[in-house]
Amino acid sequence: MKILLVGEYSRLHNSLKEALITLGHDVFIIGTGDNFKKYDVDYSLYPSFCCNYWFIKKIKNLVYLITKTDLENLEKGIRFYFFLSKLKDYDVVQLINSNAIETYPVFSRFLLKKLFLQNKKIFLLVCGEETPIVEYLLKNKMRYSILSPLFESKKLKKKYRYTLKYIKKNYRKTFNFVKTKASGIITSDLDYKIPMQEMGFKTTFIPNPINTDRIALQPLNISHKIIIFLGINESSSIKKGIVFFEKALEIIQEKYPEKVEVIITKNIPYNKYIKLYDRSHILLDQIYGYDQGYNALEAMSKGKVVFTGAEREFIEHYNLNERVCINALPDVNSIVKELSFLIENPNEIIAIGKRARLFIEKEHDYIAIAKNYLNYWESFSYS
Template identity: 60%
Template sequence: MKILLLGEYSRLHNSLKEGLTALGHKVIIVGTGDNFKKFDTDYSIYPKLFNDYWFLRKFKNLIYKLTGYNLEETEKGYRFNKLLPKLRGFDHIQLINSDAVESQPKHALKLYKKLLNQNRQMSLLICGDDTPIIKYCLSGNLKYSILTPYLEKRAPESDFTYSLKYLRPAYKKLFEWVKNNSACLVTSDLDYEVPMKAMGYKTNFIPNPINTDTITYNQPDITDKIVIFLGINRLSYVKKGINFFEESLTIIQEKYRDKVEIIITENVPYNEYIKLYDRAHILLDQTYGYDQGYNALEAMAKGKVVFTGAEAEFSQQYNLTERVAINALPDTKAIVNELSYLIENPNEIKAISLRARAFIEKEHNYIKIAEKYLKAWK
């Protein structure tokens, strides 16, 4: 098959491409690289004019401030439109979300129609913010979600601009068109599967693909200090509950001054990020999740003990009786208690590390996951 993967926010599509390629399929990825993360793409629609040239960036910001019009989105749409002659003859197209082109919704809809007219079929992957996910998070039916700080008025609405845009009429219309013209809907983890099922959508639950052939497992070697890593993305700081990790690390640093080393980074490219946490024994990911996202899974494959989403629903889904990750609650005291236990019981770090790698190999093997995608698309 000839397959087009549109959009990339976490390396999910790159890993899926590796699995599909191993199975003999030809795969092309189109995307922006997701700003500072700089993920690999085959064709880029990165808005370099309005991002890389300071005078045009200032002009873009001025226009947005005065009118609310985003020239960066226009440039992405323009660059995608220029690519369309090359994007024909695909057996399947997968959009990473309904806003995969990241242009204005009306423009994106026209681009999608052109794209679908010159290709066979498409599907929609739900692996992040999208119209039904945000709608369900606002319903209050979850004990917590990425919008909990918004609902509890602990953060300004401006911190949730990206998420809340999916409830605007134009984005709702875009989602409905994509959904109605998709051969299937795929969810990547329980944070999306649970809301979609609760809202009555028919979905294919397919875990994130992780290429364990290229990720080396490093068994924790704790001879001196326990290294704790926190990588901060300012754009998702509030939604991931990073403040709870920062508060916890302040306490841990004081409590175990001679036993821990803490590494904190901010907004670094993906390839640099994964190198920075190589020395770490513990990685702090997010607090508002039920399941693990791509970053957490990749760190688990490396043998890190990851503080992330690992709720009861997750354990039930995979029939787990022992922990493969730490369920990080949006609660500073709870995080401090979990960190303290690991620091005082380093053998538990080694045990969880081994189980984490085994879990990834069993449930997230990139070739087996690619096969599940092919089955869902057919």
Template identity: 60%
Template sequence: MKILLIGEYSRLHNSLKEGLIALGHDVILLSSGDYFKKFDTDYSFHSSFTSGHWLPRKIKNIIHKLTGIDLSKAERGLRFYLLLPKLKNFDHVQLINSDAIETFPFLSRLLYKKLFKKIKNRSLLICGDETPVIDYLLKKETDYCILTPYFENNSLKNHFEYPLKYAAKNYRRTFDWLSENCRNLITSDLDYKIPMDKMNYKTHFIPNPVNSNKIKFQDQEINEKIVIFLGINRSSYIKKGIPYFEKALRIIQEKYPEKVTVIITENIPYSDYINRYNTAQIVLDQIYAIDQGYNALEAMAKGKVVFTGGGNDFIDHYNLKERVNIHATPNIDSLVNEISFLIENPEAIVVIGNRARAFIEREHDHINIASQYLAAWK
């Protein structure tokens, strides 16, 4: 098959591409590279002019402030349009989400319609914020979720501009059109499967693909100090519960000044990010999650002890008898207690890290996952 993958936010599509190629398929990936993360892509619709040069960026910011219009979205839409003549003879196309082109919703629909005239078999991946997911979270039926800080303090609304946009009329219209014109809806983890089920959407649940061949397992050598890593993305700082980690780390550093080293990074490219935590035994990923996001999975593949989603729904789904990560909740005392246990019992770091790697190889192997995608597409 000749397959087109559109959009990339986490390396999910890159890993899926590698699995599909290993199975003998021809795959092309289009994306913006996702800003500072700079993910690999075959063709790019990155807004390099309005984002990469001082004067256009300054003009863009002024226009956005005065009118609310984001010229970067217009540039991405234009660049995608210019790529359309190259997108021929594909057997299947998959979108990373309904905003895969990262342009204005009306322009997205226009571009999707042009693309879909050429490609009849299509799928829509739900692996992040999406209209039915946000609709479900806004019902407040869970103990906590990524919108909890917004529910608790409406003044934080600006921090939730990205997820809340999917509840707006124009984005909702795009999702509804895609759900009618894509053969398959696919969810990548339980944080999206459960809301989609609750909102009565039928989806294929296929776990995130991880190419363990590219991720070297690291035996967790415990030296005099335990290294703890926290990578911050400012755009999702509140949404991922980073303030809880920061407060817990301050307590840990006061409690164990001679036993821990803390590494904190902010808004760095993906290639730098994955290298920065190589020396860490513990990685703090996110609060408010049921399942693991992509950064957490890659850290687990390296044998790190990752604080992320790992509660009862996750344990039950994968029938786990022992912990493969640490379930991070919006509770500072719980976080401090869990980190303290690992510092005082470093042998647990080795054991959980080994389990984490085995779990990734068993449940997230990129070639096996690629086979599941092929089955769903057919």
């Protein structure tokens, strides 16, 4: 098959592409590369004109100040438009999000309409923020969620503007347009499966694909200090509960000055990020999750002990009897307690790391996951 994957925010589409190519398919990705993360894409929508020249940046900022028009968003849409002639006759087109082009909603619908007309089957992947996800989380029915900080302080509303945009009329209209055109909707983990079901959507759950051939197990060797890694994306740090990790690390460094080394990074490209966390034994990922996101899964594949979402819903879904990662709660004392146990029992770090890798191989192997995608796509007839 000839397959087009639109958007890339985590390496999910890249891993899926790698598996599909191994299985003999032609696969292309179009997207921005997610700004500073610089993920690989075949057709780049990165707004280099607006971002790479200081004088254009000044003009862009002035235009936004006067008109509230973001020239970066316009450039992404214009770039997509000029790629349209190459984006035709695909058997499958999958959007990573209804806002996968990352331009203005009206422009996005115009472009998507053209894209859909010149291709066959359309699918929507829900693996992050999306209109029904945000609508459900705003009901505040879950034990906690990425919106928990907002419920505690309305002053944070400005920090959530990229999340809350999905419930605006124009973005909701775009989601509804994609929903009506899509043959099916896929969810990638329980953090999206549960809200979509609660909102009445029929979805198919296919776990994140992890390239276990590319990501080798790194047997943990604890000869001296235990290395703890925290990689911060400042644009999403509040939603991920990073402040709990930061406070816990202050306590841990004071408590175990001779036993731990802490590495903290901010807003660095994916390739540099990986090289830094490769040294670590423990990775602090996120707080407000019930299941693991892509970053956590890649680290688990390397045999790291990851503090992330691992709630009872996750344990029950995969029928686990032993911990493959640490359930990170929005509680500093809980995080300190878990870290202290691992620091004082380094053999447990090694044991959890081994189980983490085995879990990834069993539940997230990229070839097996790609076959699930293929079976799902092929279950729909051409329109």
